[in-house]
Amino acid sequence: MEKFTRITAVAAPLLRINIDTDAIIPSREMKTVGKTGLAEGLFANWRYKAPGSREENPDFTLNREPYRHARILLAGANFGCGSSREHAVWALHEWGIRAIVAPSFGAIFAGNCVRNGILPVVLDHALVEDLARQVEVDAATRPLTVDLVECAVTAPDGRRHAFAIDAANREMLLEGLDGIALTLKRDAGILAFQANDRLRRPWIYL
Amino acid sequence: MAYARRSIARPTSSCYIDAVARTLIDKLWDEHLVADLGGGSSLLYIDRIFLHERTGSVALKELTAAGRRVRNPEQVFCTMDHIVDTFPGRGDATRVPGGTEFITQTRAAARAAGITLFDIGSDDQGIVHVVSPEQGIALPGVSLVCPDSHTCTLGGLGALAWGIGSTEAEHALATKTLVVHKPRSMRIRFDGRLAPGVTAKDMILALIGAHTAAGGVGYAIEFAGEAVRSLPVEARLTLCNMGVEFGAWTVIIAADETTFEYVRGRPYAPRGEAWDKAIAHWRTLRSDDGALFDKDLTLDCASLAPQVTWGTSPQHETGIDSVVPDPALQADANRRQSMERALEYMGLQPGTRLQGLPIQGAFIGSCTNSRLSDLRAAAAILEGRKVASGVRAICVPGSTQVKRAAEHEGIDRVFREAGFEWRESGCSMCFYAGGESFGFEERVVSSTNRNFENRQGPRTRTHLASPATVAASAIAGHLADVRPLMR
Numbered sequence: 001m002e003k004f005t006r007i008t009a010v011a012a013p014l015l016r017i018n019i020d021t022d023a024i025i026p027s028r029e030m031k032t033v034g035k036t037g038l039a040e041g042l043f044a045n046w047r048y049k050a051p052g053s054r055e056e057n058p059d060f061t062l063n064r065e066p067y068r069h070a071r072i073l074l075a076g077a078n079f080g081c082g083s084s085r086e087h088a089v090w091a092l093h094e095w096g097i098r099a100i101v102a103p104s105f106g107a108i109f110a111g112n113c114v115r116n117g118i119l120p121v122v123l124d125h126a127l128v129e130d131l132a133r134q135v136e137v138d139a140a141t142r143p144l145t146v147d148l149v150e151c152a153v154t155a156p157d158g159r160r161h162a163f164a165i166d167a168a169n170r171e172m173l174l175e176g177l178d179g180i181a182l183t184l185k186r187d188a189g190i191l192a193f194q195a196n197d198r199l200r201r202p203w204i205y206l
Numbered sequence: 207m208a209y210a211r212r213s214i215a216r217p218t219s220s221c222y223i224d225a226v227a228r229t230l231i232d233k234l235w236d237e238h239l240v241a242d243l244g245g246g247s248s249l250l251y252i253d254r255i256f257l258h259e260r261t262g263s264v265a266l267k268e269l270t271a272a273g274r275r276v277r278n279p280e281q282v283f284c285t286m287d288h289i290v291d292t293f294p295g296r297g298d299a300t301r302v303p304g305g306t307e308f309i310t311q312t313r314a315a316a317r318a319a320g321i322t323l324f325d326i327g328s329d330d331q332g333i334v335h336v337v338s339p340e341q342g343i344a345l346p347g348v349s350l351v352c353p354d355s356h357t358c359t360l361g362g363l364g365a366l367a368w369g370i371g372s373t374e375a376e377h378a379l380a381t382k383t384l385v386v387h388k389p390r391s392m393r394i395r396f397d398g399r400l401a402p403g404v405t406a407k408d409m410i411l412a413l414i415g416a417h418t419a420a421g422g423v424g425y426a427i428e429f430a431g432e433a434v435r436s437l438p439v440e441a442r443l444t445l446c447n448m449g450v451e452f453g454a455w456t457v458i459i460a461a462d463e464t465t466f467e468y469v470r471g472r473p474y475a476p477r478g479e480a481w482d483k484a485i486a487h488w489r490t491l492r493s494d495d496g497a498l499f500d501k502d503l504t505l506d507c508a509s510l511a512p513q514v515t516w517g518t519s520p521q522h523e524t525g526i527d528s529v530v531p532d533p534a535l536q537a538d539a540n541r542r543q544s545m546e547r548a549l550e551y552m553g554l555q556p557g558t559r560l561q562g563l564p565i566q567g568a569f570i571g572s573c574t575n576s577r578l579s580d581l582r583a584a585a586a587i588l589e590g591r592k593v594a595s596g597v598r599a600i601c602v603p604g605s606t607q608v609k610r611a612a613e614h615e616g617i618d619r620v621f622r623e624a625g626f627e628w629r630e631s632g633c634s635m636c637f638y639a640g641g642e643s644f645g646f647e648e649r650v651v652s653s654t655n656r657n658f659e660n661r662q663g664p665r666t667r668t669h670l671a672s673p674a675t676v677a678a679s680a681i682a683g684h685l686a687d688v689r690p691l692m693r
Contacts, residue, residue, distance in 0.1 A: 016547070017540045018419050018519045022658045028640030031304040033263045033311045051664040076540060078420035078453055082656060083637075084355040085261060086371035104423045107389075107455045108355055112371035125540075166387045167245030179373075180274065183381045186241060186249065190383055193240045193251055201237075203476035203484040204253050204348065206280045 002117035003176035004148055007098055009071035011144040012061050013132035019075060020082030021109060025091045027083075028052075038087055039094035062095075066140035074132045074144075075102035077125060080109025089116045099146040101153060103128055114169040115179060119148055121163050131155055148174055227494035229391050230460050231426045234366040234491065238349045240383055247387050252378045253348040254281050257321075258334050259312035260288035261353035265375035266315035274380045279320040282379065283343055284312065286326050287333045289639065292602050292629035297326065301641030319379075332605020332631045335359040335573040339443060340607055342472025346461035346488040351378050356573045356655065357456075358449040361429075362442035363469070364461030364491055369450060389455040390424055390500040393493070395431035398508030403689040405583070406441035407575060407653070407672035409433060410448040411513040413505055415523040418541075422454030425501065428493060429459045433507040439468040440577040447574045448655050451520040460492040512688055514560055515657045515670040517548030522657070524560070526675065526687045532556035551659055552667050553647065560685050563669075567650035568599040568680035569662075570626075570673050572636040575653035576604030580673040581612050585620040587677035587691050593625035594683025598644070600627045602634040626680070638663040651679040 028051070029041025040054070047063060049055045056063045062070065073079075073092075079102040080088060089112040092100075098118055103125035105113075110120045123131075134156040135142050142156035148170060152160045172179060183190075198205050228236070241249040257265065262284055269276070276282055289305040290296065298309050309326070316323040324330045324337055331337070335356055338344040346364035351357060353375040360367035370384070378384050396409055414421065429445060437445065442459050449457030466485055469475050476484045511525035522545065524531060533545035533556065549556070554563075570576065570584050581603060593599045601621045603609035609631055612618055618628045635642055636654040643663025644650045650668050653676050657668040669685060678688035 015540075017544050018521075020656075020658050022637070022656070022661055026660060027637050028303065030260075030639070033267055033308055035264065035268070045660045045664075051660070078423060081419060081453060082355065082450075082658060084353055084369045084371055086264075086353075086373060089371070104420055104453075106453070107423070108369050108371055108450075111374060115371065115373040166247060168243055168247040168385060168387070179385065180272075180377050180380050183249065183377065183383055183385065187381075189241055189249075190251075190381065194382070197251065201347075201484075201487065203345075203480040206474065 001115070001176045001178065004098060004117055004119045004173040006145065006147040006149060007071055008143050008145040010066050010069050010139050011072035011074050011131070011135050012067040012070035012139070013074040013136060014061055015074065015076045015129065015132055017076040018078045018081055021080055021085050021088040021106070022082055024080065024088035025085065030085065030087050035090045036094065038091035042091040042095045071096050071098045072144050072146060073097055073100045074128055074135065075100055077103040079105050081106035084108045086112045089113050089118060093118055101128055101131065101146070114173055117173065117176065119146060119173055121146060121153060123153065123161060123163055127161055227496040227498070229493045229497045229499060230428055230458060230491060231366070231391055232497070234347060234349070235388060237347070238366070243385060247385055249383050250349060250386050251383055252351055254283070254343055254350045255375065255378050256334050256338055256343065256350065256352040257282070257284040257375065258288050258354060259286050259290070259308045261372050262375065263308050263312040263315065265353055265372040265379065266319060267311065268372070269376045269379055270315065270318070276319045276321060276379045277382045282319070282321040283324070284316045284321055285324040285331060285334050285337050286312065288633045290326055290632045291641070292632045292634045294630060296630055303640045305639070305641065329606055332607065333573045333576065333633055335443070335447065336577060336604035336608065339363055339439070340472070340605055342469055342475030345469060345475060346465055347491050351375070351384065355450045356447055358454065359443050359447040359573055361446040361449065361456055361458035362439060363465055364459060364488070366456070366458065368456040389426040392422065392425040392427045392501040392503065393499040394427055394429055395502070395504045396429065396433035396507050397431050397504055398433055398506055399436065400433055400507055400510065403674060403692050404510050404512055405672040405674065406437055406444040408510055408513040409505070409507055410445050411515065411520065411523045411670065412510055414448065414452050414520045415513070416505065417452070417503065419451060419519050419521040420453045422449065422452035425454055427454045427457045429457055431504070434459055435462070438579065439465055440579040443577070444574055448520065451655055461488050512672060512675050514675060514685060516552065516554060516560060517545065518551050518657055518659050519544065519548065520655070520657065520670065522548050523670070526560055526685065528560060530554045530556050530558045530560065561687055563649065563685045565597055565651050565679055565684055566648040567644040568593070568597055568676050569635055569650060569652040569654065570600070570676050571602030571604065571634050572654040573604065573633070574655045575673045576602060576608065578608050578611050580653065581608065581617050584673040584677040585617045587674055587688060588624040588626070588681070589620050591624055591681045593680045597680055597683055599625055599680045600629065600635065602629040603631045605631045635662055637661055638666070651676050651685060
């Protein structure tokens with residue numbers, strides 16, 4: 001997995017609440033069994049003028065300069081709610097997004113982010129709105145810095161805002177770790193649990 | 207992170223009893239704990255894994271590509287539900303673009319991995335969260351995951367079950383474990399008894415309406431109270447199904463005698479001596495008296511009317527006897543904007559009575575409301591009546607077994623004679639994947655779980671409701687209150 005340490009980049013505000021994974025990538029855009037080729041379907045219902053078409057809707061934030069080059073999203077509460085489809089994260093990553101700052105996230109979506117090199121940052125809703133206001137003055141020259149080493153977001157006005165993140169998720173992102181390989185190091189413990197559990201809860205074991 | 211952080215503010219020495227009293231979630235957490243990873247993270251043992259062809263396919267494919275294998279294939283199950291067509295005589299061909307590839311690749315990968323597949327044409331095929339309880343794969347106390355957000359449905363049986371992504375599914379398949387940050391705890395008490403015509407679907411919609419679609423974010427939630435206890439198991443599955451629509455990590459209802467009766471004798475349920483051991487253990491799986499929760503909520507159900515959504519989030523909902531709300535009266539700016547956008551999408555004006563809104567579609571199905579009791583409730587309304595002209599009405603049973611049982615009871619005949627299409631089982635029109643949909647800007651009343659923009663089709667306008675409300679509305683040709691139609 002690609003590592004995440006620190007980025008300074010254009011941030012695009014998408015502040016509406018409850019943006020669901022159906023909106024991030026509609027089901028009809030998931031055309032093959034795989035993790036790639038999904039960027040084109042990102043936000044398809046909002047990004048294009050009609051379903052199935054690829055004619056851009058000029059009003060949609062990510063179709064406008066300089067947001068076309070955004071690597072950070074500023075989002076509303078409960079971003080990524082709804083369907084568990086990891087395609088939403090794969091599409092965001094392929095399009096170029098590496099960090100999302102929001103007051104809260106859908107739980108499955110946030111888990112999918114950290115397993116694919118995207119950092120979900122939780123900041124207070126008033127703060128996210130303030131960051132959006134600052135960025136919107138001139139997004140190209142007023143980038144945001146998201147730093148996972150320091151666990152802080154630096155606003156265009158120079159202020160730093162600390163954020164909290166689960167220690168295991170932080171390490172996974174910083175090191176670009178493969179979660180399965182890490183867990184398999186504990187194989188002996190898993191087998192011991194299983195042997196003991198088989199005696200305790202025999203009905204589980206088919 | 208805020209969505210997973212656990213705030214611990216519990217009495218210890220001053221209140222010894224409370225300090226040792228554990229919640230149901232605590233007990234299941236401890237029971238499945240392989241290792242405490244520190245910092246609030248746990249390595250949890252996963253008893254059972256369920257996959258489907260939409261997201262399970264990629265998990266199996268990536269696992270194989272990485273040179274890894276499924277650790278305990280006898281505990282892994284797979285069904286075809288998301289992509290498969292629901293027309294009579296269906297096969298691998300599907301109207302979903304590229305869909306056949308998902309079906310054939312899933313089948314090949316499932317066979318290669320040696321996992322149990324409930325394939326197209328099998329008597330046991332159906333929607334994953336309908337099949338799982340039906341087969342006794344989901345049981346009280348099991349930890350069960352599936353790369354599908356509605357896995358929380360199985361909390362209705364007292365299972366610790368939650369939705370994950372495909373990469374996490376790979377992790378669970380390869381290691382039989384998952385790394386999980388323990389969520390905060392919440393208990394929601396549903397008080398009172400439901401009035402006739404009011405269902406578990408109305409309870410969960412009312413909860414989300416009252417506390418928003420993000421009300422449960424960061425929490426593992428136990429549903430309790432008189433209204434929950436008096437629900438049969440299938441209704442509990444409906445209640446828990448939309449826990450994810452409330453934003454919860456997962457939801458659960460402690461198993462009781464009603465649950466045990468439901469589980470007894472199912473194909474994968476324990477038998478004989480194993481059953482006795484299991485049931486003795488299951489009786490301990492309840493929150494201890496005095497167990498403390500990080501948050502407590504209550505919802506009065508006695509005065510609840512049938513609910514219906516008017517917008518594009520499950521939190522956009524109200525009683526069927528109410529009107530489309532006015533965003534101008536919403537103090538919170540974010541919620542106001544969300545309401546305004548929703549009204550524009552839905553083609554509605556504030557103050558419009560919901561009853562009387564003309565509909566062009568009616569859908570009964572999905573992992574929320576497609577079980578036999580749901581179909582019976584709808585059929586009781588449809589019997590001797592006809593779907594209004596101009597309404598396309600479709601019923602998709604949740605599993606092949608549900609379909610057969612319904613046909614055995616003659617329920618299919620009631621649906622057909624009323625003017626409903628009667629389909630093979632699957633997720634069907636709960637979501638639009640490029641195949642079937644209701645039409646552009648058509649208004650649909652649906653027993654499903656998501657009224658998101660474009661969910662059921664391009665610009666399709668979805669109103670979520672119970673199966674009984676869907677049936678009543680299909681007959682009326684507009685959103686309707688089921689209560690006057692009840693016999």
